[in-house]
Amino acid sequence: MTDTNLPLSKQCAYCKQYKPLTEFRRRTGKRSKGQSRRGACRECRKLREAGNAQMQLQVKGAPAFKEAKTPHTSTGSKGKTRPRAADPRWKAPQLRGPKPDPQDASALVPSAKGMILMRGHSDKGRRWHQEIDLELAVTLVKEHAAVVVNRRTIRRLYSNKDFRAYILTRDNYTCHFCGLYGDTIDHLLPRAKGGHTTPDNCVCACNLCNQTKADQYVEEFMGR
Structure with missing residues (x-):
């Protein structure tokens, strides 16, 4: 295919409008061709970046913008716009809870296999880790040989x-x-x-x- 046969426009995956190729970013993957372009046009890409930046500020506790000139929207299958919060594919970021007490063995929650991750260091200072069952992890914490790092991890306090x-x-x-x-x-x-x-x-x-x-x-x- 020569340059004269290449398409001069592309349909945006978000606003569903046909726009010139200059409105789309080039693909940089190993299998991408010379004229390959990404799915979002320049305008939709700016709207997505502005929406992500505003959401990160709200999660960190910063005040949200009073007026949004171009609120982020997502397009449905028929090209109609709707707020991002109403998009069923969008999930709110999950905030981590407070750290458990290092001596509270009841805070441990095993994995699907019933295991707890234990970390430690060798006599030469080299780090190691292994999986142990919940009963052993609780015993080590109660007998002051380890502390709780998080609900799935404990840390051995002493090397040999x-x-x-x-x-x-x-x-x-x-x-x-x-x-x-x-x-x-x-x-x-x-x-x-x-x-x-x-x-x-x-x-x-x-x-x-x-x-x-x-x-x-x-x-x-x-x-x-």
Whole structure:
């Protein structure tokens, strides 16, 4: 097709009027041809941009314009104009609610698969994330091992190295069972029986007590 056979006008997708090609923007996609044009003419494009700018100001709390010289309208299937709010395809922007309390585990809402996203950092400061079930996420928050970021995400507070240093410092390097010097960490409720590595479930212990207790309950170990 030569330049003389190219169409000199195009129908606007919004106002349905035939206008010269100079009123339309060129398409820049890889598959677009040299004379390809976008669907909105220059006048309709200005109306859309003005309507979007006014709506953003209203959402942010800024006062709306007192008089709109050219209110934004959308065209129906028959070419009739109607206000944008009456357009069934238009949806109002959804505002985010307030952030939940970092210690409020009841604010967590699982995904469709029943999972919660957990974030954290390694000993070298590298970030990681994984999905865990809701029950585990609630336990970690209640036992002060994690905090709530939003209703679908929690953040682990300690890396492995930081957690060990925190427990030993908190207990002053004193064994929870015998009162002697301790430099290891033991779980009050063993992990083999459902315990987790949290500040509320871990204590400082000496090497002998740690190995002797193994996977016993505290009452069982102390009463022997």
